[in-house]
Amino acid sequence: MTDSQAAAIGATRETPAARRRALLWQVVDDYSLILIFIALFAVLSVTVQYFFSWDNMVGLLLSVSQIGMVSCTMMFCLASRDFDLSVGSTVAFAGVFCAIVANATGSVAIGVAAAIVAGGLVGFVNGAVIAKLKINALITTLATMEIVRGLAFISSQGQAVGVTNEAFFTLGSAELFGLPVPVWVTLACFAVFGVLLNKTIYGRNTLAIGGNPDAARLAGVAVDRVRIAIFLIQGVVAALAGIILASRMTSGQPNAGEGFELNVISACVLGGVSLMGGRATISGVIVGVLIMGTVQNAMSLMNIDAFYQYLVRGTILLIAVLVDQLKNRRQAR
Amino acid sequence: MGSAPRLEFRHIGKSFPGVRALSDVSFAMRAGSVHGLLGENGAGKSTMMKILGGEYIPDEGAVAIDGDVQAFRSAADAIGAGVAVIHQELQYVPELSVMENLLLGRLPTRFGLVDRRRALAWTRERLDALGVDLDPRAKLRQLSIGQRQMVEIVKAILRDATILALDEPTSSLSHRETDVLFRLVRDLRAQGKAMIYISHRLDEIFELCDAATIFRDGRKVADFDTLEGVTRDTLVQRMVGRDIGDIWGYKPREHGDVRLSVKDVTSHIVQRPVSFDVRAGEIVGFFGLVGAGRSEVMRAVYGADRRLSGTVTVDGKPVKASHIRDAIRHGLVFCPEDRKEEGIIGVRSVAENINISARRNHLTAGLFVNDRIEAKTADSYIERLRIRTPHRRQEIRLLSGGNQQKAVLSRWLAEKDLRVLIVDEPTRGIDVGAKNEIYNVLYELAAHGVAVVMISSELPEVLGVSDRVIAMCHGRIVGQFAHGEANEQNVLAAALPEGTTATNAR
Numbered sequence: 001m002t003d004s005q006a007a008a009i010g011a012t013r014e015t016p017a018a019r020r021r022a023l024l025w026q027v028v029d030d031y032s033l034i035l036i037f038i039a040l041f042a043v044l045s046v047t048v049q050y051f052f053s054w055d056n057m058v059g060l061l062l063s064v065s066q067i068g069m070v071s072c073t074m075m076f077c078l079a080s081r082d083f084d085l086s087v088g089s090t091v092a093f094a095g096v097f098c099a100i101v102a103n104a105t106g107s108v109a110i111g112v113a114a115a116i117v118a119g120g121l122v123g124f125v126n127g128a129v130i131a132k133l134k135i136n137a138l139i140t141t142l143a144t145m146e147i148v149r150g151l152a153f154i155s156s157q158g159q160a161v162g163v164t165n166e167a168f169f170t171l172g173s174a175e176l177f178g179l180p181v182p183v184w185v186t187l188a189c190f191a192v193f194g195v196l197l198n199k200t201i202y203g204r205n206t207l208a209i210g211g212n213p214d215a216a217r218l219a220g221v222a223v224d225r226v227r228i229a230i231f232l233i234q235g236v237v238a239a240l241a242g243i244i245l246a247s248r249m250t251s252g253q254p255n256a257g258e259g260f261e262l263n264v265i266s267a268c269v270l271g272g273v274s275l276m277g278g279r280a281t282i283s284g285v286i287v288g289v290l291i292m293g294t295v296q297n298a299m300s301l302m303n304i305d306a307f308y309q310y311l312v313r314g315t316i317l318l319i320a321v322l323v324d325q326l327k328n329r330r331q332a333r
Numbered sequence: 334m335g336s337a338p339r340l341e342f343r344h345i346g347k348s349f350p351g352v353r354a355l356s357d358v359s360f361a362m363r364a365g366s367v368h369g370l371l372g373e374n375g376a377g378k379s380t381m382m383k384i385l386g387g388e389y390i391p392d393e394g395a396v397a398i399d400g401d402v403q404a405f406r407s408a409a410d411a412i413g414a415g416v417a418v419i420h421q422e423l424q425y426v427p428e429l430s431v432m433e434n435l436l437l438g439r440l441p442t443r444f445g446l447v448d449r450r451r452a453l454a455w456t457r458e459r460l461d462a463l464g465v466d467l468d469p470r471a472k473l474r475q476l477s478i479g480q481r482q483m484v485e486i487v488k489a490i491l492r493d494a495t496i497l498a499l500d501e502p503t504s505s506l507s508h509r510e511t512d513v514l515f516r517l518v519r520d521l522r523a524q525g526k527a528m529i530y531i532s533h534r535l536d537e538i539f540e541l542c543d544a545a546t547i548f549r550d551g552r553k554v555a556d557f558d559t560l561e562g563v564t565r566d567t568l569v570q571r572m573v574g575r576d577i578g579d580i581w582g583y584k585p586r587e588h589g590d591v592r593l594s595v596k597d598v599t600s601h602i603v604q605r606p607v608s609f610d611v612r613a614g615e616i617v618g619f620f621g622l623v624g625a626g627r628s629e630v631m632r633a634v635y636g637a638d639r640r641l642s643g644t645v646t647v648d649g650k651p652v653k654a655s656h657i658r659d660a661i662r663h664g665l666v667f668c669p670e671d672r673k674e675e676g677i678i679g680v681r682s683v684a685e686n687i688n689i690s691a692r693r694n695h696l697t698a699g700l701f702v703n704d705r706i707e708a709k710t711a712d713s714y715i716e717r718l719r720i721r722t723p724h725r726r727q728e729i730r731l732l733s734g735g736n737q738q739k740a741v742l743s744r745w746l747a748e749k750d751l752r753v754l755i756v757d758e759p760t761r762g763i764d765v766g767a768k769n770e771i772y773n774v775l776y777e778l779a780a781h782g783v784a785v786v787m788i789s790s791e792l793p794e795v796l797g798v799s800d801r802v803i804a805m806c807h808g809r810i811v812g813q814f815a816h817g818e819a820n821e822q823n824v825l826a827a828a829l830p831e832g833t834t835a836t837n838a839r
Contacts, residue, residue, distance in 0.1 A: 199701045201693060208689055211678035218637055218675055219744065220661045220690045278680035 032323070033272055037287045037294075044298045051301055058179065064293035065182035066091065066241040066260070068286075071267045072193035073234035075285045078268055079197075080230055081210040081277025085141040086126060087238040088260035089148035094119050094239035095246030096152045096254050099161035099168075108168045116239045122148055123235020127228035145261070152254040160251040172247030182244045189237065194282035206230060210277025266313065267292050270320045291316070337400030339364040339527040340385075340496050346393030347380055354380040357394070358553045360546045364495070365525045367518060369538040369560075371572055372548030373764035378531050381548075382498050385529070386418035387411030398496070417489030418498040423481055427474035431467050432456040435488050463487060463517065477623075479510030486517060497521065498529035503537060504762055507623040507790075508825075515541060533764060535565050536793070547571045573766045580769055581797030582776070583816070588800070589613030590648075592784035593634075593665065593753045598643035600633035602626070605808050606643055611753065611784040616775060618799030619788045621828045626808035627788045628670055631755050635667040636660050647752050661690060664752030666745040668759060670788070672734065676741045679730030683722050684711035686729045686740050691747035714743035719770060735767030742774055754778060755786040760794065772798055792821055804828040 028035070045052035070087050077084045094115040102111025122144060129140045163169075174181050197203035205226050208216040217223045246252040271288025273280040295316060299309050338361035347355040355377045362368040370378050383389040385396060387405035395402045398414055405411045411418070425434050432452055433440065441448045441455070456469040465483055473481055482502055489497055499518075503511045518528060518541060530542055538545060539560060547555040547568065555571045557563055569580065592613045597606035607630050611617050619627045632638040634645050640654040645665070653659040660666070669675040678686055688707040695706045711725040718739040722732055729737055738759060745751060756775070760768040775785050775798065789795045795802055802819040804812040804827040812827030 195701075201696070201702065204685065204689070204692070204702060208678050208681060208685070211680045212674075214675045215669075215678050216689075218635075218657065218667065218669055219678075220658050222658065274680075276680075278678065 033270075033284055033287050033291075037291055040291065040294060044294065048298050048301050051298060056297065056301070058183070060293050060297045061183045061186070062180055063297065064289050065180075065186040066245055066257075067263050067267055067292065068186035068289045069189045069241045070234070070238050070260075070264045071271075071285050071289050072189045072282070073230070073237045074264045074268050075193065075271075075273050075280050075282070076197070076203075076206050076230045077234055078265070078273045078275060079210045079277060079280035080206045080227060081213065082130065082137040082227065082230065083141060083265075084126065084137065084231065084234055085261045086122060086144040086148055087234065087264060088257040088262075089145045089152065090119050090122050090235055090238040091242035091245060091257035091260055092252075092254055093122075093148045093152040093155075094242030095249075095256055096156045096161055096252035098243045099163045099246055099252030100155060102163055102165055102168060103161070106165065108163075108165050108171075111163075111168075112171075112243055115243050116236055119235040119237075119239020119242070120232055121235065123232040123238075124228065126235065127231030130231065131224040131227040149254075156252065156254045158254060160249075160253045162251040163246070168247055169250055170247075172244050172249075182248070185240070185244065190282060190286055197280065197282055202226065202229065207278055207280065210274075210279075212278075263292065263313075266317045269324075270317060272324060274324070288320075337397070338362055339399060340529075341397040341400075342381070342385075342394070343397060343402075344394035345381070345384060345391045345396075347384065347389060347391050353551055355384075355391075355551045358548070358551075359394070360553060360556055362527050362529070362544065364527050365522055366543040367522055367528045367530050367541050369542035369545035370529055370531045370548065371535075371538065371545060371568060373572055373766055376548035376572075376764075377551040378548055379500065380551075382418050382420070382500055382529070382531070385411065385416060385496075385498055386420075387416075412492060412494075415493060415495040416498075417492065417494035417496070419482070419485050419489060419500065419502065421501045421504065423478075423485050425473050425481060425484065428472060430470050430472055431476075431484055432469040434473055434484055435459075435469075435491060459491060460487065463490065464520070465513075465517065477507075477510065479506040479514070482506070482510075483513070483517070486514075490521070494526070496527045496529075498531070500531045501533065501762065502530075503532065503534065509622070511537075533762070534791070535568055538568070539565070549574055569765050572764070580765065580772075581794075582769070582772060583797060584776070585816070586614050586776075586779055586800065588615045589782060592648055592782075593786070594644075594646045594649075595630075595634055596644045596646075598630065598633050598645065599641045600629065600638045601641065602629040602638065603633050603808055607808070607810060608643075609803060609810060611786055613752075613782040613784055614779050615800050616779050616785040616787060616798060618795035618802045619786065619805060620790075620792060620795045620802055620824055621805035622830075623790060625805040625828065627805050628757050629808070630805075631667060631757060631786065631788060635665065635755060637667065637669070661748065664748065664750045665755075666690075666748060666751065666753070667755045668738075668741050668745065668757060670757035670761070672737055672741065672761075677729050677737050680728055682726045683715065683720065683729050683732065683740050684708065684725040687711045687714055687725075687743045687747060690744055691749070694749060710747050711743075714740075714746060718743055718746075718774060733767075735763040735771075738763060738771065739767070739774075742771070746774070746778075751778070751783055753784045753786070755788075757788045758790065759787060760789070760791070768794075792825060796820065796824065806830055 050056055074084060074087070097118050098111040098115035101114040102108050105111065126141055126144055129135050130137045172182060176184055205216065205221045208221055209223055209226060213223055242257065245256055267288040268285055269275065270291055271284035273285060295312060296309060299312060341361040343359055345355055345358045358377070358381065372378050380389065384391050387408045387410045390406065396405065397403065403414055426437070435456055436452055441451045453469055460467055460469065465487060467480060467483060473484065502514060506514060521528060532538055542560060545557045545560060546553055549572060589612055591610045593611040596608045599606050603626060621627050629638065633640045636655050636657040645652045647663040647665050650663060652663050652665060684707060688710060691710070692702055692707060695703050697703050708725065714720065715722060715725060720736045720739045722736060729740055745754060759771055775787065779785050787798060796819055800816050802814045802824055803810055804824050806828050807830060814824060
């Protein structure tokens, strides 16, 4: 046999049928999450009473609106191989702070602005400490989680802070084209952060940093600046979520949003965002948030005790991570 | 010889989903010989070694030792049969000492506690007997990579291995470490061990091996019972499957004005100020032993490490210290030595890896990434540099080393205003065919007036490709040679520390 023949045999690796099969698998891989969600949704629509009704759909969306907003920024955080545990505390603190400032000044706008600046500040501190002082993100945000929660309790003296100005409540309850404002804000977040991730240097660099921070730096990515921006924006969006939550509850509550950070991270991981960094899609995150909300909603409709909901949520997360792992292993082979 | 060979591969075949990694490969080797295995990356050498080491089970064929067919189901089976495969990625415990690594799992005990004194004496004795100069108490992480490799080999010998396979053992060794390794291999041959030696460095194959087998595309393409009278060109041609002629392909070029000027640069690691100039269209090769400070100087020039003092100018314009983006804006770019750790972003696509820097120049509305242009850029470099990938969206970690390197080069070629390219060990661990292609890229850039700096630890490569060779030793520039006057003797003599001579360094 000649060399060229030997090479030709080495090169004929795939038959057309095998390639079609591989392509099909690729599609199933890429859309597995969406397919699972559609199946889940269909089954629940048929089996659970009241599930598939307009009112329930709106309620479902409203219930995941806070998680949805912050999932967008958490997606950036995880995609850059970082972590943020402080968002739950920021949600609570922003609500309390907004209520206090609004009451003191008599202006809802000033209260909202002050809370957003405060949230941005928390995020900036997180980002600066992690990027510049090179302290592990888990530890840094664990610390700020405690500190910010403390600030929320101190500033409110441990009590819910009611807002006197009625205008504040419209933020959480007003409707626009049949959907409540928080749902619109969440949809806007999905759109804006989806475009940021896919279509801007900021988003692409975030993924590059998560994929390999050293290589990204040597390729000219302003690694520190991007990391600080990620945390700063996350602080702002968490504050926004906190303000809207306070508006819905008609008061700023210092113990709001406990465990919120873990729900947000769960939604992202469920949506296929890799904790190893470098991999994230906005469609995945949206589906992750919807799956979380749908399961919760259905369990409530079925009158399942809230205590069991923890079990179900944890199990779903574990399965999602296992599936992701299997997928990666097959690709790596 | 009438008796059965020590080690024999009989009609080995192995497939993975979608890929036929090996088909019908047979070859044999005697006790007391060193058998070279050659082939481009992906030719099937590593799969072969994994079959020998019991990590893969062949679909067809079998391995026979002294004529007895073996059915290894695990690495432990292979070790039990006296086979030791030493992979490029070494297996050791960095926090433990040499002694503990060597005796792992069978440390001598006394009253249930480790008998350190006995262990130490035993280890010393064995190391001395092998002529290996290592402190048994040193922690593995404190040792150089070469020394760690030595520990690995000693471990194999102490397990009474009669068959040793070394996969690219010298890719990160200094000349002196290589020398020690070669001596050890020759001693082991004299003791009757059968050894497989995989290397991309043909000089080593000629120096060390008694016989050789060449792989291409998962098949055996040639067997040489002896390397007497076999030429380098013959081997290369059989490996690549075509005649690539003169591997360096050097042609003299015109040089322009000084493009890169480095004056008195220091960093935390580069303590003595370093200065040099590179002209437009010139390729300057930096040669030195491992640890001579070449990479460290270039990292300080580029801004990857903090530059403490000195100036760097490109076409007379100063580049800000410790500011990578400013360097890139001046057209000064750098391909790092460790491709996997610092070059590629593994989980991102080939296209992303190519476009990551240059995309800032063609944003839509100053804000949005232009996917159309980026796809075109990626495809054009994939074609021009012959990057072997199914498509531009493939994750780059799935490509071979040579193709990854070409993608990293493409990233900088995509810069409109490329003026100075610094490449650190651009061909390490890359097969001959891809090496040749990378040299051609460097030549083409030089022909377009780019000033090229190439760091390499392979002396023939430095001599073959560079217009000028700069030798470094202990963080200082110790010699400069024009293409015509540089040769192995004078460059090596300059690069060696005082008190050593060229003969005992290699």
